[in-house]
Amino acid sequence: MxxxxxxxxxxxxxxxxxxxxxxxxxxxxxxxxxxxxxxxxxxxxxxxxxxxxxxxxxxxxxxxxxxxxxxxxxxxxxxxxxxxxxxxxxxxxxxxxxxxxxxxxxxxxxxxxxxxxxxxxxxxxxxxxxxxxxxxxxxxxxxxxxxxxxxxxxxxxxxxxxxxxxxxxxxxxxxxxxxxxLDKSGNRLSVQKNDFKADVTEKVFICRNVLFVKVKIGGKFLDFCLDTGAESNVISCYASKKVLSTVTILRRSDLLGVGSGESEVFLGKLNDFSLGEHAITNMQTIVTSLGTLSSIYDYPIDGMLGYDFFEQGEISINLVKSEISISFNKTGKS
Amino acid sequence: MRKTKTYLLLLFLLLLGQGARSQFNPSTVCRVENGIMYFTIDLNWNNTQKKELTRLFDLDSTLLAAVYSGKTEIDLKGAKWEVKKLNSHQVELSKSIRIKPEKTSSSKDVFLVDDRWMNAAGEAERESAVYGVNRFTRISVFRYKESIARFFLPGHKEAKKVFLSGSFNSWSTQQTPMQPCDSGWIIDMKLKPGKYSYKYILDGTWTEDPFNRLTEDDTYGGNNSVVYCYNRIFMLRGHTDAHRVFLAGSFNNWKEEELSMVAVKGNWLISMYLHEGTHTYKFIVDKAWITDPDNKLKRPDGAGNFNSVIEIGQSIVFRLKGFENAKNVILAGDFNGWNTGELFMEKVKDGWQLAYVLGPGNYQYKFIVDGKWMIDPANPNTSGSGEMQNSFLANKSNYLFRLDKFPSAKKVTIAGSFNGWNQDNFIMVQKDGKWTFPIYLKPGKYTYKFIVDGKWIRDPGNDLWEENEYGTGNSVLWIEP
CATH class of the missing domain: 2.40.70.10 (Acid Proteases)
Structure with missing residues (x-):
């Protein structure tokens, strides 16, 4: 399977x-x-x-x-x-x-x-x-x-x-x-108390109608899109040497002949990932080419934040303020 | 002497160094740089370590053999690998990462990787329970009578909407709203006997049943409540002076003190869910094992005693007309592992017959008349062809494939995800110009096609279909729980 x-x-x-x-x-x-x-x-x-x-x-x-x-x-x-x-x-x-x-x-x-x-x-x-x-x-x-x-x-x-x-x-x-x-300023209309306590808040930006956030890997800032439909994080195999040197490669899959395409993919661990000033350690990621997608965008995509990211805690995305806030699991991986 | 010691120490250090160099640490083997993959390979790795390398990184054993034979350029299945010597015991194997997109439209947007990587398979199929007894802390919160299950959630009067979601409604979050009543929320549902898991949804929030101690891991960090809809009451009359009475049987691995019976009006009772099939059991009255005095069906237990026997499910009577002169007729099928020495049919007035209890499912069988195999002449449904053709029986079939066209076709079969797309597996039967085939399918999604005289077609009576790799589409069928 x-x-x-x-x-x-x-x-x-x-x-x-x-x-x-x-x-x-x-x-x-x-x-x-x-x-x-x-x-x-x-x-x-x-x-x-x-x-x-x-x-x-x-x-x-x-x-x-x-x-x-x-x-x-x-x-x-x-x-x-x-x-x-x-x-x-x-x-x-x-x-x-x-x-x-x-x-x-x-x-x-x-x-x-x-x-x-x-x-x-x-x-x-x-x-x-x-x-x-x-x-x-x-x-x-x-x-x-x-x-x-x-x-x-x-x-x-x-x-x-x-x-x-x-x-x-x-x-x-x-x-x-x-x-x-939300109102025009991006504040909740709901009279309910806002008890969301963010550990980190960062700007999101829109590229061709898809949400992006800047993350830091290996000291370099990269543009990752937020994708709740991705079952894994993904990082481009063409990211810089400095970035990829912080990714431990654990597995490789050679999917020749499988109906999913024939690109090679790697499973890795992000050792030096941070959002804002907050480091997230030990998140897994897929390493593969995102080149084709980048050419469609006409913009280099560095990676995607998927399930591994969304399981880090409560994540709020404010589409008016264009912000992402995270309240990390207190006993979790952050 | 001192020299000898020094040599030994040097030798030890050398061996130690050799051992250290041969260590296999998967996290340092592979790296990716600028679209190229690099593997640092130790030439001293043993076969176990090499096997681990091929397993983790999907490397061909032929490739590794070439590396270890000292080749510097390897062309394998169209891929060019380079081998660079790093030092006396290490080489670096490298290749450009292959980027080859999928051409078919059906999977253009999906990327497959190895399932074992993240242990994140889809919804796991729960093992169906053989038996079960409920463990509610308040009797009034659940009742099952005449196929109607009543769920009652006391309190929560402040909630605006409460839904019941569970395995019985495919975990729908909207389809089963509960009704407010004087003291809480209530819903009646028609359910078959069996095991069900569920949760309440209070104004959007998933909530376990607070009055149900029977739970199971929902695999996402929480629990689902579990309930059984009963189909069996065991009763032992009398023994009013007994202190404790238990039921034990094949269904609970004969655990002695698990299923405690309750004294009610001079009898001992236990209600439970019991899966279809044949079960053996006994009562344990103050540690004395006894058979059920009210059940005449008993079978030897192999140790010189007898057990009571209960059969739950539909008893199929297999009949073969004629063959009055045959010496013996045996029934064999996939339900008994095609055992040819077990199910001897009984000779009756106009032929042979045998009653056998089968659960819901699809079965294949044949008769063996004096050693000669034959399909059931009274059953038009068959599976397979030639010598592999067997009679086909869908017990408690829940779907009827139907094709109203092509009355003059010679042969129509069904191939689909339920039979591995086998062209000859399920052969439709024509009657009054219409082709039919009954089948039992577990809840879930199935894709299929009809094959009319060798030509594959989608089901013209089914609007649901999805794209396939041939661009012709497959019909889609969902069997609901």
């Missing part, structure tokens, strides 16, 4: 929003997303934030291996969505939403650098634990391979644009996702 991690989502949206020829065929999201600026303060996503009464909701997270699922209702279909900040917007599984497709033939790219066909649609209504979204733009693609690997039905990916205007707290220890509405 094989273990996989997802580093997708990041890639799925990129081609659509990267201002290349593909996006010209998709007028639905034309506008601010086409901006070529790399650092954009605040999220600028195509879809509007959620409507509805509650100022905050607690959404029970379902864990499937290293993936996080939340349950949502799309029109009349209720099921699991992979919570995936690495995907920039809502993605629907074509197995269940093939009839929704409005336009197809859009090419997409993934981290392995391949291309495939994506389709696009609009969803009338999506409900999630009291928050509701209407008239959503969504990609439609096959997610059957994730279902087959994890044995769980997946209606789609709940991407970063669904968090627009919100603060999201990812609390793996309690298997909870807490969403808070």
């Amino acid at each position: 094989r273990f996989f991690f997802r580093v997708i989502g990041t890639a799925l949206f990129l081609l659509f929003s990267s201002g290349n020829s593909h996006s010209e065929r998709i007028p639905l999201i034309a506008g601010p997303e086409m901006n070529h600026t790399i650092y954009i303060p605040g999220l600028r996503m195509g879809n509007a934030g959620p409507a509805g009464e509650p100022e905050s909701v607690i959404i029970p997270l379902k864990r499937i291996g290293r993936l996080f699922m939340i349950e949502a209702k799309v029109d009349n279909l209720v099921g699991n969505f992979l919570f995936d900040t690495g995907s920039s917007q809502l993605v629907l599984n074509s197995t269940y939403f093939r009839k929704y497709i409005l336009m197809s033939g859009v090419e997409g790219g993934g981290i392995t650098g391949s291309t495939g066909e994506l389709s696009r649609t609009r969803v009338g209504r999506l409900d999630i634990s009291g928050f509701s979204y209407t008239n959503l733009l969504a990609d439609v693609t096959s997610l059957g391979h994730i279902e087959n690997r994890r044995g769980v039905k997946i209606l789609g990916l709940f991407g970063a644009s669904m968090l627009k205007g919100l603060e999201v707290v990812i609390d793996i220890n309690h298997n909870e996702l807490r969403l808070y509405r």
Whole structure:
């Protein structure tokens, strides 16, 4: 049996929003997303934030291996969505939403650098634990391979644009996702006491609608994207010698002939990783090429923060202040 | 003498140094720099260390043999490796990291690595329980009667929404809302006898049942509550003067003091869940083992005594008409490991028959008439072809594959993830122009296709399908719990 991690989502949206020829065929999201600026303060996503009464909701997270699922209702279909900040917007599984497709033939790219066909649609209504979204733009693609690997039905990916205007707290220890509405200054509307005590707070930035944070490895600052849909951290095998010299390589996998692509991957341990002034020791990471994805971005991606990072404690991402705050596990690895 | 000692000391130090150099530390073997992988290999490593090297780093043994034979350039399966001598006992093996993206669209966005790396397999299938007894601290919080399970969570009147989530509803967080009542929250659910794990969700927060002491690790740092829906009551009449009575059987490995019976109105009782199948048991009355006086079905225990026998599940009666002159007819199948000396059929008026208890599942079998194997002529469902063709029985089938088209086809089979995509494994039967095949499938996802006279097609009656590597798509079927 094989273990996989997802580093997708990041890639799925990129081609659509990267201002290349593909996006010209998709007028639905034309506008601010086409901006070529790399650092954009605040999220600028195509879809509007959620409507509805509650100022905050607690959404029970379902864990499937290293993936996080939340349950949502799309029109009349209720099921699991992979919570995936690495995907920039809502993605629907074509197995269940093939009839929704409005336009197809859009090419997409993934981290392995391949291309495939994506389709696009609009969803009338999506409900999630009291928050509701209407008239959503969504990609439609096959997610059957994730279902087959994890044995769980997946209606789609709940991407970063669904968090627009919100603060999201990812609390793996309690298997909870807490969403808070924010005012224009990025403060919670909820009258509930904010008892989140951050050990570290850092700026996040947006590149082609995906969240990034600056991390320090081996004394060098690197740009890592935040991807709750990645089952592992990932660091580029082309990172500098100084950076990679702090990564202990523990395993290698030669996946020749396996249907996942034929790139070689390494499992390593990050010995000198810090976010802000806070060191995180002994996080595992995958080491492989992110070159293709970088070329799609037209921006060098140094790595991804996945499951190994999100299990470090309670993690808050404020999409208005463009901040990430972490309250580390007190008896954990930090 | 002093010289000898010095030599010995030098020799010892040399050996020590040699040993130290031959140490195998996986964390210092490999490094990655600028898209190139480097392995520092000690030429003194023994075979065990070399094997560990190949295991951890997926290195071909042929490659290692070439390294140890002194080659400086190795071309293996299209990959070029370089070997550089570092010192008298170490070499450096290097190669550019292969970057070759997947071409098929179905896996364009997924990257596979070895599962063992992170011990993070998907949702593990829980072992189905053979038996079970509940351990609630308050009787009123759970009741199971006439297939209806009532869950009651006392208190929490301040909660706005409470959901019940568990193995019975695929751990849905929204599909089973509980209703507020005078003293808490309540829900009735129709459930089959069996073992279920669950949690309550109070305003979004996962919560164990506070009145249930029976829990199991949820593998994510917490516990799930566990409940059994009962299907069996054991009763021992009388013995009113006994102090303690226990039930022990094959289902609990004959543990003597585990299943304590309760005195109720002159009888001793225990209710429990017991998995389908054949079980043997005894009562233990003040340490004296006795069979069930109200159960006539008993079998030798192999030690000169008898055990009571209970059979739970559907008894299948296998029948073979005719063959009146046969000397013996034997039933053999995958349910008894194709044992040809066990299930002797009984001669009856118009042929042969044998009753056998089987749990839900798919089974293959044959009759052996005086040593000659034959499929069941009364069963149209078969599996395999030629000499490997067996009769096929789906006991308690929960899905019927159906193809309403192609009435003139000669042969239609089903291949899917449930049978390893075997083309001849499941052969559909035609009746009134429609092809059918009954099957028992455990809850989960299955992909499949029909093969109509050699041509693979998706199920035209099923809208759900997903892409496959051939670009033709596979039909998708979900069996719910």
